[in-house]
Amino acid sequence: MTLLELSGLVVGYGGTAVCPPLSLTVAPGDAVAVIGTNGTGKSTLLRTVLGLQDPLSGTVRAFGRAVDERERAFRTRVAGVLDDDAFFPGVTVREHLVLTARGHGVADAGAVTDRVLDHMGIAGQAGAMPHTLSSGQRRRFLLASALVRPRDLLVLDEPEQRLDTAMRGRLADTLRAEADAGTAVLFATHDDRLLAATGARALHLSDDGAVLLDPDEAPGVLAGFR
Known part of the structure; x- marks a missing residue:
């Protein structure tokens, strides 16, 4: 069964x-x-997969349909975290996550949020x-916003950014557990240790x-970028 299919996909900006x-x-x-040196299109590819920009050519399909971020059916099955900060103004960390969970129909959103806050090591910042x-x-916090909601496809742009060594280890465990539970995980990374720990295949751009x-090939290639 194919969940996500990219075919002859070319991404970019302004026709380039x-x-x-x-x-x-x-x-x-x-x-x-997704691995590669800076400027090879990793983030642009993920934005296109999430339906946030149109491809220059080729197709991207998810769940058997062309990707359309405006479709509720797509948004309810896809969770994404890109390299930007986005949160509701005027609410605390916990309130934001509870609102996100409830908005996606999560039962007992408060309990789910508390578990995710603890897992991500920011339970002490729940009221901040x-x-x-x-x-x-x-x-x-941004990673937690993807984990409090249902997801069949998880898309993350360099999720290891700004995380300490211990948290990167926990992140690897989390991504591996997501895949083991049947979630399709697509992420861009520059961290060869994270890549090795997740056991992911790598699309080298x-x-x-x-x-x-x-x-077994991918971490060595990524380590060579240093």
């Missing part, structure tokens, strides 16, 4: 491609990391306003093309 054409299929329970958090705490690497 930022990565070579690529094709990829992702099934439930798959974990795929998001803008008062440190950069690392804000990153945990470069000026020469896009190559899908097996889990």
Whole structure:
């Protein structure tokens, strides 16, 4: 069963491609990391998968349909965290997460939120306003916003950013558990240790093309970017 399918996909801005054409299929329970040096189109690819911008050519389909971020059926099954801060103004960390969970029909949203806050190590900041958090705490908070809601596809742009070593280890465990539970996980990363710990396949983007690497090949390629 294919959950996400990219076919001859070219992404970019203003008619200018930022990565070579690529094709990829992702099934439930798959974990795929997008790797490459800066400027090879990793973030742009993820934005296109999330329906936040149109492809220059080719297609991206999720759940058997063309991706359309405006469709409720798509939004209810896809959780994404990009490299930007987005939160409701005037509410605390916990209130934000409870609102997110309730908005997606989560039963007992408060209890789910409390478990996720504890898992992400920010239970002590539950009553804080998001803008008062440190950069690392804000990153945990944004990741928590994806974990309090239902999801069949989880899309994360460099989720390891601003996380300490211990939290990166917990993040790897979380992504692996998501895949084991049947969620399709697509994430961009520069961290070879995170990649190795998740056991993900890797889509390597470069000026020469896009190559899908097996889990045992990918961390060595990524480590070579340093």
